[in-house]
Every structure is written in C-alpha cells, then in structure tokens.
Amino acid sequence: MEPTQFDIAIVGAGLAGLSAALALEPVCAAAGVKLALVAPITKGDDKRTTALLxxxxxxxxxxxxxxxxxxxxxxxxxxxxxxxxxxxxxxxxxxxxxxxxxxxxxxxxxxNALMVSEFEKKIACSDTIFRFDAVLEKALCAEDGIDLSLSTGSTIVSKRVAAADGRNSILRQAAGIKTRNWSxxxxxxxxxxxxxxxxxxxxxxxxxxxxxxxxxxxxxxxxxxxxxxxxxxxxxxxxxxxxxxxxxxxxxxxxxxxxxxxxxxxxxxxxxxxxLSGMIADQFAANGVFLLGEAGHVFPPIGAQGFNLGLRDVVALRDCLKQSKFGLCRANIVAVCDTYDGMRRRDVTLSTGAVDLLNRSLLSDFLPVQAARSLGLTALGQFSWLRRQMMQRGMGPQSIL
Ligand SMILES: Cc1cc2nc3c(=O)[nH]c(=O)nc-3n(C[C@H](O)[C@H](O)[C@H](O)COP(=O)(O)OP(=O)(O)OC[C@H]3O[C@@H](n4cnc5c(N)ncnc54)[C@H](O)[C@@H]3O)c2cc1C
CATH class of the missing domain: 3.30.9.10 (D-Amino Acid Oxidase, subunit A, domain 2)
Structure with missing residues (x-):
C-alpha cells in the first residue's frame, strides 16, 4: 500500500519540479525522510530548448x-x-x-524534451522518491501539514510542499500567497x-x-x-x-x-x-509551501534567465531543508519558510527587474531611453572590465552549489 504521510512533497513535473526531485533525493535519503512527487509523467514533446548557464x-x-x-x-x-x-x-x-x-x-x-526524458528516467529508478502519477485537485494548509487531494481520489498529507505547479499554482493560492501580475x-x-x-x-x-x-x-x-x-x-x-x-x-x-x-x-x-507576461509572488514561502520556478516568478524569455533562476530556487530549498535537519515542529517549518523567503527575494526581484527593464528599454520610443541603451552598449563594447562585470552578473550567482 502507498504511504499517505510525507515529510516533503513536490507538486508539478515541469523542469523545476523534476530537478527539485533529483536535487532533494540525496538529502532526503541521507536524513531518512519520505519524499513524494505528485504529477503526471511529463511527455517529452516540448520542442523548445533552454540555455543552461x-x-x-x-x-x-x-x-x-x-x-x-x-x-x-x-x-x-x-x-x-x-x-x-x-x-x-x-x-x-x-x-x-x-x-x-x-x-x-x-x-x-x-x-527541453531531452532534459525531461532524462530527469524522468532517473526519477523512475529512485527508491527514495514516491511518484504519484496524478494531478493535485485541492490543497489545504492545516496545523499538522498540507492535505493534498489527488485526481486518483486519494489524499496525502505532507509537512512541507514544494510548489512547482507553474504560474497558476493551486498551492500558492492555498498558502495564501498573493502575486503581482503584468502583461x-x-x-x-x-x-x-x-x-x-x-x-x-x-x-x-x-x-x-x-x-x-x-x-x-x-x-x-x-x-x-x-x-x-x-x-x-x-x-x-x-x-x-x-x-x-x-x-x-x-x-x-x-x-x-x-x-x-x-x-x-x-x-x-x-x-x-x-x-509574454510577468508575475512575481509577494512571498516565496508560507504555511509550509515553498514556491519553485514559475509558481514564484514568470518573465519574458530574454537573457536565458527563467529556468536558471528556478534551479537557484531548487538549490536554496535543498540547503534550507538540509540545515533545518527536517525538524517537524511547527516553529521549525515557519523558520525554514522565513529563511527560504529571505534567500530568494533579492535574486528573484533583481532578475525579474533586469529582464523587465531590458525588454521595456527596447520597446521605448522615448529618445533619452534609446540614448541610454546605446550609451550603455557602447561603454560595454569599449571597456573590457565593465563587460566582464556584466557577463558575470548575466550568469547569475556563481555559488549556487
Ligand atoms: C520560449 C521560451 C524560451 C525559454 N528559454 C529559456 C532559456 O533559454 N533559459 C532559461 O533559463 N529559461 C528559459 N525559459 C523559461 C523556462 O522555460 C521556464 O522558466 C521553465 O520551463 C519553467 O518551469 P516550471 O517547472 O517552473 O513551470 P512549468 O513548465 O509550467 O511546469 C509546471 C508543471 O506543473 C504541472 N502542474 C500544474 N498544475 C498541477 C497540478 N495541479 N497537479 C500536478 N501538476 C501540475 C504542469 O503540468 C507542469 O508540468 C524559456 C521560456 C520560454 C517560454
């Protein structure tokens, strides 16, 4: 019989959810905690490609x-x-x-199709990850955990949930996290x-x-x-x-x-x-729910940032859980939520702002904005130290491991 109680569950098997399952697996195995992945098996039919920095x-x-x-x-x-x-x-x-x-x-x-198929194959071989081939229909944040009602008719309860269920995340809503949206x-x-x-x-x-x-x-x-x-x-x-x-x-x-x-x-x-649209969550974790990938941030596909930022969410969650030693008391879970929120706020806000600014500066008919853009690129072309700084920043924080 499948277990129904978990220490951590991941919902959603897009690129963020699948990588989260693989990154959390060794940490959960070492701590002896139970990890669930709730999502239908992802079909490898995405024709897009992703620039991994x-x-x-x-x-x-x-x-x-x-x-x-x-x-x-x-x-x-x-x-x-x-x-x-x-x-x-x-x-x-x-x-x-x-x-x-x-x-x-x-x-x-x-x-993308290659990543999805290789991630899915590795997850299928794991003894630590309990896979529920189901859609999450309803989530309820309660005192002793988060109740997840699945499309199979069963319910599981998890102390913490990583929401990788995309931009319309049910879990984000269940955790009461508001968003700012724009198009x-x-x-x-x-x-x-x-x-x-x-x-x-x-x-x-x-x-x-x-x-x-x-x-x-x-x-x-x-x-x-x-x-x-x-x-x-x-x-x-x-x-x-x-x-x-x-x-x-x-x-x-x-x-x-x-x-x-x-x-x-x-x-x-x-x-x-x-x-193209944009969205940023007001908080990146609350009530035992941690937002990963597009559940927490969406922005235009400019500068190859989206999934790279999602992977930084995954690493931050892994590190927070490891440090917390998966403590089960309510105070521990609240503290981990606060730590994760703090760790992700600056990076997500800066990345979202930078992509938005770059995009809007291209669209602008305002002459001073065009002059500033041109001046900026001229300076980058001229000064190698400035170019190096810009390139380092474009790749995101180097110390994600
Ligand atoms: C054209 C384009 C090009 C891009 N290029 C790059 C690039 O070069 N570099 C880069 O870093 N980023 C790039 N991105 C961004 C990147 O694709 C996204 O950041 C990434 O795919 C988001 O993954 P995700 O798992 O967070 O969300 P999603 O891919 O939306 O995955 C969410 C998953 O959750 C599942 N789900 C939803 N609700 C439920 C539920 N109730 N129960 C169970 N499962 C559920 C969905 O079926 C889905 O599989 C690009 C984006 C676009 C549009």
Missing amino acids: MPSVKLMEQLGLWDLLAPHSAPLATIRMVDGTKRLIRAPLTDFKAAELSLEAFGYNVP YPQSAVVVNFQHSLPHHSVSTEIHTETGPFTQVPLPARTDAPLRSSLVWVVTPEQAQDLCAKPQDQLNLIIEQKMQSCLGKISLETSPQTFP
Missing part, C-alpha cells in the same frame, strides 16, 4: 545528469548583440566572449532551424522595435550538422502572421533578418507562440 551546468554535473545531456547540447561561446532597429540613436554591435571570463562557454543550449504587448515565436553556414558557437541577439530576435546554437545531428533555435519576440499580431506563413516564406524571412550570416535557412519544427 554555467552554474546550472555545474548543478547538472553534481546531480549526475550532465554526461547524459552534454552530447546533445551546444556551447554558447559568444553572445553577439546587434541593434537591428531603424531608430535615430542605435547601439554598436557588441560581442560578449566567454573566453574573457576564462571560460569555454557561458553555458549550453539543451533541448507585455508581445509574443515569442519559437522555432528550430537548420542552416548552411556554421554558427561557430555564437548566439546572435538582434534587437528590434518589438523585442529581441535571438538565435541560439543547437548541436549537430548526423542528418543535420548545422542547427540553431530561435526565440523571436514580436507583437501578437505579427506572431500570428508569421505562424501562418508557408515554410518557404518563413525560411526566407529569417534568413533576411539574419542578413544571411548563417546562409540558407530551413525550418525543422513548426513555429510555436508564447504570449
């Missing part, structure tokens, strides 16, 4: 996952920023090279494509009046040696229009946008669109 790659190494992901990932050695606007004041082309930080790469671009007049069009010229591990980000057009290298396949992914931020109307185009036309539009620097383009997936 170096600190996240190190975490994957620590979890014994990187050897499985590395052969199918592409390094990001240079990030090239190009001002593709037709504005009066434009920024110069700026290259950010990982070599300037004595690194081979800022990170690696990894297919952008933008959608991201996402597609993977093949090209006739090599990318040389360069990711090119072209800034346009509607948002960035970001090409990110993908690894070679035997049948397709030269490949990249694209996240193109446009207005919702343009997104609809682009998605309705015949493939040949879209190939040409992308090639022209990139001024043929990757030669001939040939799409390998159909375009998908993602409306």
Whole structure:
C-alpha cells in the first residue's frame, strides 16, 4: 500500500519540479525522510530548448545528469548583440566572449524534451522518491501539514510542499500567497532551424522595435550538422502572421533578418507562440509551501534567465531543508519558510527587474531611453572590465552549489 504521510512533497513535473526531485533525493535519503512527487509523467514533446548557464551546468554535473545531456547540447561561446532597429540613436554591435571570463562557454543550449526524458528516467529508478502519477485537485494548509487531494481520489498529507505547479499554482493560492501580475504587448515565436553556414558557437541577439530576435546554437545531428533555435519576440499580431506563413516564406524571412550570416535557412519544427507576461509572488514561502520556478516568478524569455533562476530556487530549498535537519515542529517549518523567503527575494526581484527593464528599454520610443541603451552598449563594447562585470552578473550567482 502507498504511504499517505510525507515529510516533503513536490507538486508539478515541469523542469523545476523534476530537478527539485533529483536535487532533494540525496538529502532526503541521507536524513531518512519520505519524499513524494505528485504529477503526471511529463511527455517529452516540448520542442523548445533552454540555455543552461554555467552554474546550472555545474548543478547538472553534481546531480549526475550532465554526461547524459552534454552530447546533445551546444556551447554558447559568444553572445553577439546587434541593434537591428531603424531608430535615430542605435547601439554598436557588441560581442560578449566567454573566453574573457576564462571560460569555454557561458553555458549550453539543451533541448527541453531531452532534459525531461532524462530527469524522468532517473526519477523512475529512485527508491527514495514516491511518484504519484496524478494531478493535485485541492490543497489545504492545516496545523499538522498540507492535505493534498489527488485526481486518483486519494489524499496525502505532507509537512512541507514544494510548489512547482507553474504560474497558476493551486498551492500558492492555498498558502495564501498573493502575486503581482503584468502583461507585455508581445509574443515569442519559437522555432528550430537548420542552416548552411556554421554558427561557430555564437548566439546572435538582434534587437528590434518589438523585442529581441535571438538565435541560439543547437548541436549537430548526423542528418543535420548545422542547427540553431530561435526565440523571436514580436507583437501578437505579427506572431500570428508569421505562424501562418508557408515554410518557404518563413525560411526566407529569417534568413533576411539574419542578413544571411548563417546562409540558407530551413525550418525543422513548426513555429510555436508564447504570449509574454510577468508575475512575481509577494512571498516565496508560507504555511509550509515553498514556491519553485514559475509558481514564484514568470518573465519574458530574454537573457536565458527563467529556468536558471528556478534551479537557484531548487538549490536554496535543498540547503534550507538540509540545515533545518527536517525538524517537524511547527516553529521549525515557519523558520525554514522565513529563511527560504529571505534567500530568494533579492535574486528573484533583481532578475525579474533586469529582464523587465531590458525588454521595456527596447520597446521605448522615448529618445533619452534609446540614448541610454546605446550609451550603455557602447561603454560595454569599449571597456573590457565593465563587460566582464556584466557577463558575470548575466550568469547569475556563481555559488549556487
Ligand atoms: C520560449 C521560451 C524560451 C525559454 N528559454 C529559456 C532559456 O533559454 N533559459 C532559461 O533559463 N529559461 C528559459 N525559459 C523559461 C523556462 O522555460 C521556464 O522558466 C521553465 O520551463 C519553467 O518551469 P516550471 O517547472 O517552473 O513551470 P512549468 O513548465 O509550467 O511546469 C509546471 C508543471 O506543473 C504541472 N502542474 C500544474 N498544475 C498541477 C497540478 N495541479 N497537479 C500536478 N501538476 C501540475 C504542469 O503540468 C507542469 O508540468 C524559456 C521560456 C520560454 C517560454
């Protein structure tokens, strides 16, 4: 018979929930506590790719996952920023090279479907993780734990719950955590494509009046040696229009946008669109519920920050639980919530603010804002010490392990 009482449960099996299960597993096994993962098995049908920055790659190494992901990932050695606007004041082309930080790469671009399938396989082999292949229907925070009613009809009780159930988190609501939400007049069009010229591990980000057009290298396949992914931020109307185009036309539009620097383009997936929005929770933990990933923060896919920030949530939760020795009294759980909230507030607020500012500065028609952006990029191009500072910050805190 399946157990019904747990010390910690994770709800949601997106990238944040699956990585949380794998990161918490050794800590729970060492402390002899019971860990549940509540979520239907995730299908590996996500065609997106995620740029994992170096600190996240190190975490994957620590979890014994990187050897499985590395052969199918592409390094990001240079990030090239190009001002593709037709504005009066434009920024110069700026290259950010990982070599300037004595690194081979800022990170690696990894297919989401691969991550999900490797994470799921590892979880399936675990003796510590109790998997409930079910949807959470209702959550209730009570004195002695959180009651989780599952779609299978059963109920489990857990002393603490890691909410990795995405932006509409049921658990966040059950914990009484409020959010601040906003939207952008933008959608991201996402597609993977093949090209006739090599990318040389360069990711090119072209800034346009509607948002960035970001090409990110993908690894070679035997049948397709030269490949990249694209996240193109446009207005919702343009997104609809682009998605309705015949493939040949879209190939040409992308090639022209990139001024043929990757030669001939040939799409390998159909375009998908993602409306852009933002959300930040008022608290990152309360009543024994800890917010992970998009349950706590959502922002546009600019600067490869979302999942990298989610992994920092995972590491902070792991460290808080380890330090607390999984004490069961109410005071201990309240204290761990406070510690986690404190640990995540600055990082999440800064990352959310930086991405928001970058995005809005691109959209702004206000001349002084454009001048400030151009001046900033000129200074980054000129001064290597400033560029190094910026690159370090862009990769997030180095000490996540
Ligand atoms: C186009 C695009 C490109 C991106 N590129 C990057 C990048 O390069 N680098 C980067 O760091 N980030 C990137 N991101 C952000 C990154 O994809 C997200 O941060 C990440 O996927 C969020 O994962 P999550 O697990 O928090 O949320 P989700 O992926 O939303 O997962 C939540 C999971 O919870 C499940 N769930 C929900 N409710 C319940 C319930 N009641 N019971 C059980 N399960 C439930 C859902 O089914 C889902 O599986 C990108 C995002 C987009 C849109």
